[in-house]
Amino acid sequence: GEDVEQSLFLSVREGDSSVINCTYTDSSSTYLYWYKQEPGAGLQLLTYIFSNMDMKQDQRLTVLLNKKDKHLSLRIADTQTGDSAIYFCAVVKTSYDKVIFGPGTSLSVIP
Amino acid sequence: ETGVTQTPRHLVMGMTNKKSLKCEQHLGHNAMYWYKQSAKKPLELMFVYSLEERVENNSVPSRFSPECPNSSHLFLHLHTLQPEDSALYLCASSPEGTSGTAKNIQYFGAGTRLSVL
Numbered sequence: 001g002e003d004v005e006q007s008l009f010l011s012v013r014e015g016d017s018s019v020i021n022c023t024y025t026d027s028s029s030t031y032l033y034w035y036k037q038e039p040g041a042g043l044q045l046l047t048y049i050f051s052n053m054d055m056k057q058d059q060r061l062t063v064l065l066n067k068k069d070k071h072l073s074l075r076i077a078d079t080q081t082g083d084s085a086i087y088f089c090a091v092v093k094t095s096y097d098k099v100i101f102g103p104g105t106s107l108s109v110i111p
Numbered sequence: 112e113t114g115v116t117q118t119p120r121h122l123v124m125g126m127t128n129k130k131s132l133k134c135e136q137h138l139g140h141n142a143m144y145w146y147k148q149s150a151k152k153p154l155e156l157m158f159v160y161s162l163e164e165r166v167e168n169n170s171v172p173s174r175f176s177p178e179c180p181n182s183s184h185l186f187l188h189l190h191t192l193q194p195e196d197s198a199l200y201l202c203a204s205s206p207e208g209t210s211g212t213a214k215n216i217q218y219f220g221a222g223t224r225l226s227v228l
Contacts, residue, residue, distance in 0.1 A: 092215050
């Protein structure tokens, strides 16, 4: 399979929580990132987690890492219409020391 | 403002034209990247420059020619493009050479939306 996989679409109601999932293949990945791309813009780093952590919280964002299952998730609490965007998971492929991006999950927030 | 500026933001060109995309970063980074983002396809890494030397070229057709005259500027020269080359071209930079997370965090420009007629 691909190095990094994500569901392509997610739709939630305003005020609900959003959970965007990502799976990866390289178990030795050291850093894992979440980027956000708003319409007409480039990618912007949202948050990252180091592989020796299980969880990281930053205001409305919570990142969970399950190293055993090679699963990363991004939870957005109290989702707002301004959160509508494409969210990319990215991991460092340690054998090449380069960043591999997932295909992106398009989040639609319904008012 | 991410510190990475791309021009032009939009470009329409015919298949016989020659044009260039420009990227400039004001972050003091040493590595710069070109990506292609097409509808319904994953982000494709095209070229990587580190300390002004090309370190990666991912089987990109020769009608795309990158140039990195210094660590702050990156160009993508285009000639004899095909309609399937229409896409959003993103430039990014990263610190490179630093330890910890900072090395791999990439800062993206807003992209150039290219349409080939």
